[in-house]
Amino acid sequence: xxxxxxxxxxxxxxxxxxxxxxxxxxxxxxxxxxxxxxxxxxxxxxxxxxxxxxxxxxxxxxxxxxxxxxxxxxxxxxxxxxxxxxxxxxxxxxxxxxxxxxxxxxxxxxxxxxxxxxxxxxxxxxxxxxxxxxxxxxxxxxxxxxxxxxxxxxxxxxxxxxxxxxxxxxxxxxxxxxxxxxxxxxxxxxxxxxxxxxxxxxxxxxxxxxxxxxxxxxxxxxxxxxxxxxxxxxxxxxxxxxxxxxxxxxxxxxxxxxxxxxxxxxxxxxxxxxxxxxxxxxxxxxxxxxxxxxxxxxxxxxxxxxxxxxxxxxxxxxxxxxxxxxxxxxxxxxxxxxxxxxxxxxxxxxxxxxxxxxxxxxxxxxxxxxxxxxxxxxxxxxxxxxxxxxxxxxxxxxxxxxxxxxxxxxxxxxxxxxxxxxxxxxxxxxxxxxxxxxxxxxxxxxxxxxxxxxxxxxxxxxxxxxxxxxxxxxxxxxxxxxxxxxxxxxxxxxxxxxxxxxxxxxxxxxxxxxxxxxxxxxxxxxxxxxxxxxxxxxxxxxxxxxxxxxxxxxxxxxxxxxxxxxxxxxxxxxxxxxxxxxxxxxxxxxxxxxxxxxxxxxxxxxxxxxxxxxxxxxxxxxxxxxxxxxxxxxxxxxxxxxxxxxxxxxxxxxxxxxxxxxxxxxxxxxxxxxxxxxxxxxxxxxxxxxxxxxxxxxxxxxxxxxxxxxxxxxxxxxxxxxxxxxxxxxxxxxxxxxxxxxxxxxxxxxxxxxxxxxxxxxxxxxxxxxxxxxxxxxxxxxxxxxxxxxxxxxxxxxxxxxxxxxxx
Numbered sequence: 029x030x031x032x033x034x035x036x037x038x039x040x041x042x043x044x045x046x047x048x049x050x051x052x053x054x055x056x057x058x059x060x061x062x063x064x065x066x067x068x069x070x071x072x073x074x075x076x077x078x079x080x081x082x083x084x085x086x087x088x089x090x091x092x093x094x095x096x097x098x099x100x101x102x103x104x105x106x107x108x109x110x111x112x113x114x115x116x117x118x119x120x121x122x123x124x125x126x127x128x129x130x131x132x133x134x135x136x137x138x139x140x141x142x143x144x145x146x147x148x149x150x151x152x153x154x155x156x157x158x159x160x161x162x163x164x165x166x167x168x169x170x171x172x173x174x175x176x177x178x179x180x181x182x183x184x185x186x187x188x189x190x191x192x193x194x195x196x197x198x199x200x201x202x203x204x205x206x207x208x209x210x211x212x213x214x215x216x217x218x219x220x221x222x223x224x225x226x227x228x229x230x231x232x233x234x235x236x237x238x239x240x241x242x243x244x245x246x247x248x249x250x251x252x253x254x255x256x257x258x259x260x261x262x263x264x265x266x267x268x269x270x271x272x273x274x275x276x277x278x279x280x281x282x283x284x285x286x287x288x289x290x291x292x293x294x295x296x297x298x299x300x301x302x303x304x305x306x307x308x309x310x311x312x313x314x315x316x317x318x319x320x321x322x323x324x325x326x327x328x329x330x331x332x333x334x335x336x337x338x339x340x341x342x343x344x345x346x347x348x349x350x351x352x353x354x355x356x357x358x359x360x361x362x363x364x365x366x367x368x369x370x371x372x373x374x375x376x377x378x379x380x381x382x383x384x385x386x387x388x389x390x391x392x393x394x395x396x397x398x399x400x401x402x403x404x405x406x407x408x409x410x411x412x413x414x415x416x417x418x419x420x421x422x423x424x425x426x427x428x429x430x431x432x433x434x435x436x437x438x439x440x441x442x443x444x445x446x447x448x449x450x451x452x453x454x455x456x457x458x459x460x461x462x463x464x465x466x467x468x469x470x471x472x473x474x475x476x477x478x479x480x481x482x483x484x485x486x487x488x489x490x491x492x493x494x495x496x497x498x499x500x501x502x503x504x505x506x507x508x509x510x511x512x513x514x515x516x517x518x519x520x521x522x523x524x525x526x527x528x529x530x531x532x533x534x535x536x537x538x539x540x541x542x543x544x545x546x547x548x549x550x551x552x553x554x555x556x557x558x559x560x561x562x563x564x565x566x567x568x569x570x571x572x573x574x575x576x577x578x579x580x581x582x583x584x585x586x587x588x589x590x591x592x593x594x595x596x597x598x599x600x601x602x603x604x605x606x607x608x609x610x611x612x613x614x615x616x617x618x619x620x621x622x623x624x625x626x627x628x629x630x631x632x633x634x635x636x637x638x639x640x641x642x643x644x645x646x647x648x649x650x651x652x653x654x655x656x657x658x659x660x661x662x663x664x665x666x667x668x669x670x671x672x673x674x675x676x677x678x679x680x681x682x683x684x685x686x687x688x689x690x691x692x693x694x695x696x697x698x699x700x701x702x703x704x705x706x707x708x709x710x711x712x713x714x715x716x717x718x719x720x721x722x723x724x725x726x727x728x729x730x731x732x733x734x735x736x737x738x739x740x741x742x743x744x745x746x747x748x749x750x751x752x753x754x755x756x757x758x759x760x761x762x763x764x765x766x767x768x769x770x771x772x773x774x775x776x777x778x779x780x781x782x783x784x785x786x787x788x789x790x791x792x793x794x795x796x797x798x799x800x801x802x803x804x805x806x807x808x809x810x811x812x813x814x815x816x817x818x819x820x821x822x823x824x825x826x827x828x829x830x831x832x833x834x835x836x
Contacts, residue, residue: 029059032062033079035128036148038099039071039091042050046077047096054090058082068525084128100130101147105155106140111244111257111424113488114446118251120157126150137493137821138168141635177694186306193237193299200292216453221286223275225567230291235270258446260301262453263480267294267806270473288470291476297481307818326396326417330361339464354399362395364412370404395661434492434517434781441488449483456800457503459649473804478799482809487816499777502828507760508770515756518709519740519774520676525669525767526712527735528726529680530685532744533764534656534693537725538574540571541637542653546783554650555582558642561600561607564590569638572596572654579805597640607657608643615641615648625651636689663694665764672771679703679711679734708734725767742767769832780827791816 048066055064060081066073107634116134122198123132128149134141157165204218244257253620267290278287331340333351346362354360374386375397384400390637393406395415453476460472478518496513510516545554559577562570574795587600597610620643632639637655669676680687687701712734735741735755743755744762761765798804
């Protein structure tokens with residue numbers, strides 16, 4: 029038996045000592061575990077094991093199978109020193125191999141790595157040290173402003189290098205241009221043709237500006253790997269040192285004529301690669317603009333009441349329970365409950381609704397929304413990272429940092445690409461030197477250098493993450509939050525959309541729709557009697573009637589007596605009149621004849637409304653109807669889904685007649701009614717068994733099981749309690765257009781990724797043979813390589829200007 033190891037794991041989900049006992053027994057049964065001890069009080073387990081027989085992943089799998097969860101720490105680091113996808117691949121592999129690291133995901137475009145780990149086994153310092161040995165620098169990510177500042181610093185640094193390099197390279201480029209027949213009329217001073225003058229101009233470019241490539245190449249080779257730096261350093265060095273050799277040869281031959289030198293090729297390549305890097309850094313900065321926009325919406329200060337005094341403090345200092353004053357025109361600083369005042373609040377940044385929402389005492393206010401016209405006093409309920417906006421930012425960041433499956437393929441390819449290119453360059457040199465032009469070193473070197481320079485896999489590494497960042501950022505602006513890159517990738521595969529009814533297709537709040545009095549009563553009289561009677565009831569339908577009556581300015585009276593009759597309706601006495609409101613059965617009990625309104629009742633019910641009969645002093649007084657009205661946008665949104673080739677199904681607990689009426693009204697293909705929440709997940713499974721790719725769209729609370737079972741779960745999340753945890757996608761706007769938006773965004777982002785990958789693969793595959801047969805000059809290769817990376821990023825940025833029918 030080898031050396032034993034010990035590991036400590038944090039466990040979530042234990043409720044009693046029996047849970048601890050179960051986990052302990054389960055772990056001790058694993059072959060290779062010497063001893064497992066679970067401490068219920070501190071919710072940790074300590075396992076002593078033989079690493080030759082088992083590993084930490086086995087323990088985690090066992091704990092998960094037993095129904096508990098291993099808690100991990102998560103840290104994001106900024107990375108400096110990466111030059112291409114091969115670097116990202118190398119860092120990811122090194123971190124993933126460390127004890128205690130469950131997952132490491134490098135985002136080459138964002139230049140950061142997110143590590144899921146157990147801090148009892150590995151520390152952030154150890155990870156920083158391990159990556160430092162590879163030649164890169166990790167820094168714990170702090171504020172977004174600091175990250176943005178470091179990006180600005182990088183832009184300034186690359187700009188300075190480019191200007192310095194361009195000034196020295198321009199004279200060399202001038203001499204090269206005059207070599208062409210069609211430009212022979214351009215004057216070029218003889219001095220610039222001198223090898224030693226060219227050497228003086230090329231050397232600072234090669235070793236001052238190009239130092240970053242030498243450093244990167246050294247670190248890569250020291251760790252037995254290769255990246256873009258190796259290709260650039262190798263290609264330009266060969267051109268530079270071969271030119272020195274030709275200069276010495278010219279000097280020794282008595283300075284006869286002027287030699288053909290390659291100093292300009294080396295300098296132009298470095299200058300163009302630096303220019304490409306500059307464009308890339310600036311463009312990559314723009315892909316993160318969605319998060320910056322969201323963060324820019326936050327209030328910077330809050331006006332709080334402390335010790336009886338009003339004081340303005342930084343937003344970070346606000347704590348739960350603080351009383352906050354918000355004046356007209358100001359941003360509401362944090363999420364909270366209104367305890368005084370009335371106003372209209374612009375919530376468009378959360379819900380997308382341009383019309384301000386009326387708020388009064390008891391209502392919830394969302395941080396970063398704008399108070400329009402009244403003074404509000406708010407009690408802070410959620411601050412800092414718990415606010416709705418912070419949750420949105422967190423989801424967007426995680427989506428941008430996650431990997432789509434298609435990216436993993438590109439990562440594997442780019443990881444082996446550089447060594448293959450070096451091999452091709454060597455073969456190219458040998459073929460030219462021994463077969464094409466035997467003994468001609470000059471003729472053999474140029475195509476080999478060109479192969480090295482043009483084949484850099486930068487574009488390959490940028491192809492996917494830039495599109496994921498731009499796509500998920502644009503989606504957030506349109507109110508669609510993808511939880512990860514894989515959901516952004518897979519949503520386009522959906523062919524069936526299952527909609528919950530209440531709050532999804534409909535508004536979720538019943539509204540008074542019809543007041544139909546008998547000839548003996550006026551509409552106002554009837555509504556006054558019913559609203560007065562229902563005012564004492566807590567039933568949602570009663571609330572809808574009272575709310576509707578108030579909106580119409582109807583006078584209400586205090587009932588002398590009130591009684592709810594469960595399953596039938598209510599009985600109340602108002603100004604000596606006995607009023608009954610309820611079902612047909614209630615009217616039959618009171619011997620009130622309803623034959624004359626039976627046809628009207630059926631029609632209302634066929635329209636999806638809940639109709640109630642009213643009797644006053646044993647006489648039929650009329651019919652009143654309440655309905656959960658359909659959202660104005662539902663019909664148009666469902667038409668859009670049909671245009672996208674999606675089958676739309678409504679899954680509801682409502683009665684068949686009402687559900688069918690709503691379904692017909694909005695154009696739904698199929699209605700599955702009278703389904704209790706527990707059965708919804710089974711209905712989703714039945715659809716999946718028919719080989720359908722299903723998305724469930726619900727409110728994320730009672731629909732949670734169905735959201736989890738569906739291929740893609742979409743939570744309608746209007747308000748502060750965004751159902752982010754329950755679903756793969758959160759639709760912030762409470763509008764079914766967002767469902768169509770998410771499918772379109774997914775399809776367009778994937779098309780963009782495929783365009784990028786196609787361009788990168790084709791570019792590298794087609795350009796290598798062209799370079800190998802000597803049809804490209806090295807400086808042209810440098811320009812083409814820089815252009816390929818920039819074009820991939822610019823193509824991804826097109827997603828940020830995406831216009832959708834239901835969006836903005």
